[in-house]
Amino acid sequence: MLSVSAVRTACLAMLLACAAFLFTGQVSAADTSLPPAHVATAHASADLTANLSTVSPGQPLQVLLTVTSIPHWHTYWKNPGDVGLPTRIRWTLPDGVQAGEIQWPLPSRLPTPPLMSFGYEGATPLLTTLTTPATLQGPLVLRASVRWLVCAEQCIPETAELALSLPVGPAQPSLQAAGIASVQGALPLPVRDWQVSAQRDAKWLRLEGTLPGGQPAPARLFLFPDQKGRIAPAAEQPYQHDGSHFMLAVPLAPAPVADGAADSALNGLLVSGAQGPSRQGWLIAVPVGVVSSVQVPVDNGAPVAYGDSGAAGAAAGSGGLALALLFAFLGGLLLNLMPCVLPVLSLKVFALIGDAGAPRARSTWHGVLFLAGVLISFWTLAGLLLALKAAGAAVGWGFQLQSPVFVALLATLFAGLTLNFAGVFELGTGVQGQAGQLEQAASSRGSQALGAFASGVLTTLVATPCTAPFLGAGIGYTLQQSAWQAVLVFTAMGLGVGLPVSLLAFFPQWLRRVPRPGAWMETLRQIFAFPMLLTVVWLSWVLGRQLGADAMAILLVGLTLITLAAWLYGRAQRAAVRGKGGRVSGALAALALAGAVALATQVAVFGDAPSATSAPANGAAGTAGEAGQGWAPYSDARLAALRAQGRPVFVDFTAAWCLSCQVNKRTSLRASAVTARMHELGVATLEADWTNSDPQITAALGRLQRNAVPVYAVYPKGGGAPVLLPEVLTPGIVIDALERAAHS
DSSP: OOHHHHHHHHHHHHHHHHHHHHHHHHHHHHHHHSSEEEEESSSSSEEEEEEEEEBBBTTEEEEEEEEEOOOOOOOEEEEEEESOOOOOOEOOOOOOOEEEEOOOOEEEEETTEEEEEEEESEEEEEEEEEOOTTTOOOOEHHHHHEEEESSSSSEEEEEEEEEEEEEEOOEEEEETTHHHHHHHTTTTTTTTTTEEEEEOOOOEEEEEEEEEGGGGOOOOOOEEEETSSOTTSOOOOEEEEEEEEEEEEEEEEEOOOOOOOHHHHHEEEEEEEEGGGGGEEEEEEOOOEEOOOOOOOOOOOOOEEEETSSSSTTGGGGGHEEEEHHHHHHHHHHHSSSSHHHHHHHOOOOOHHHHTTSSSHHHHHHHHHHHEEEEEEEEHHHHHHHHHHHTTTTOOOGGGGHHHHHHHHHHHHHHHHHHHHTTTOSSSOOOTTTTOOGGGGOHHHHHHHHHHHHHHHHHHHHHHOOOOOTTTHHHGGGGGHHHHHHHHHHHHHHHHHHHHHHHHHHOOOOOOOOTOSSSSHHHHHHHHHHHHHHHHHHHHHHHHHHOHHHHHHHHHHHHHHHHHHHHHHHHHHHHHTTOOOHHHHHHHHHHHHEEEEEEEHHGGTTTTOOOOOOOOOOOSSSEEEEEESSOEOOHHHHHHHHHHHHHHHEEEETTOOOOOHHHHIIITTTOOOHHHHHHHHTEEEEEEEEESSOOHHHHHHHTTTOOOSSSEEOOTTOOHHHHHHSOOOHHHHHHHHHHHHTOO
């Protein structure tokens, strides 16, 4: 039999075994009840790590929460911008353990047009510092309840319950310590020794600063304010820097936070626009002064010619005047081949053919007068440009066609010339059966000479909507030069335009291969009426682009009256030839003509109407277009924002009245191969429409050392100076320039 003591011993052993089992089971249950350190959701994953594997009492601990969204989805910064919610961590910690604020990594601008968010794509490391008491006993159990919003085209709230259990003892680094140290090293730091000031007016907040020790300012900066509602997140932030000095302008929110603290101080983050490891951020806290007006910076990069042949404004360098004169002369010569000028030159060529049998002295004199008409017109344009610029106006080459009244009157003139070429009427009663050219409207009193001069003037007026190759650099040279140099450049340009026709007048023997004047000239003259008519159509379309369909309708009614007047005048001429009078028809023609001119000038009443194609001056509306999705209106701020995003940008400086622009647009810029390549390369496309006067576009052209259109500027992806393409494009030129810009 077992003794009582043996039984007692056995019972005690069983009790101890049961207690050990129960304790072990409780510990195991406690361990298995802890949430994991890694959780994967439908659109993201969350990981909790620490820089120590063993925690020493009283020693701080770095804990890293990494939220990684799936491709094309994103999470948000502490100020999410227009939409979104920041990631939140709710800690459950042992007594005496305290968690600091989240140390946020550098955010990015995440556009979801027309909104802008601030946040992260991919892995987002959120670092928190924990302090532990000296009386800490282990194990140290850290629980984190995490909430985040993950978005793409839709937004989904997600959660994760995470935990870490760390033993307490002599501190030991974890396997993740080096990665956590690199995360901490990439965090933004407070600016030190920077001289930074902040001012705001009703619309803008401007930050201006200088880095110490002559350090170069970042190539691009963006402001991310800590406080939601202070700025307009989607608006561009124009930036300018020069050496160690920078200036950043940030549009304010329509109804910015206006309490005392928000108005008097700015806390936020400045982030460089660089991509990859070189991206940096600086914490700022500066007082904000209130001023009446804030200066907005603009980009002042010097352009480079296509093909890396040097600055586009090379004419302004050594030997600049000589190069400018050469470019202007060559450009003037090529203007004679542009679609703007060819219809008008047919007037003078017809005159020379019809005058083949006249004395050479008269032909030479008419050539001189034609050239004088061209030169005096160019000098007049130069004087107007210089006078307007001296008065502070922003004008450029072709500025007269930005006037709807001028466009309407020019369309009226060309309608009359079209009807004259078609034989509806003759310019005078003594020219029946002749060529009908402008100069031969004359009598013996010398109106032929006046006609030759007028042909030169008209040639100049219709030449200015075009910019031929070489002409852009020549005209652009005049921007920063003295008045006499500008006049010389315009003179060279005029010589280039006028000399070819004048040389035909000086050497009429060059026309000997042309058949003698006869019936064929009447047929050819009528054929030339159709290019003239196309010019009328073009000018009517220009007016419609400027002022809308109502103004164009008024012009077309006026042109109908012109046609009626020409028909009546032609009847009066034929009646006079037959000796039957024709005074009634002549009087009615005069009335119809007066009505047409009156209607043409009435388009001035639409002068205050907004252009159908004009963009908002501040560039706040709209988003940067991509090929196949439309071209966004140009603004300095929009261009600066796109460049800061690291995107290649193509800017088309154009105008409805620029025929070269329209030809390039249809043959090259909108070609399917070019459009597809723009989309593949992620090229942002901006259209600077100069159809109506726009000081911002004029200033942008000036910075590119141009004051004429077309101008095609390609801004490289990696920053740097814009590249200017030739005035005459091909799809190959455009695609080659885009490839270079996207891989720079």
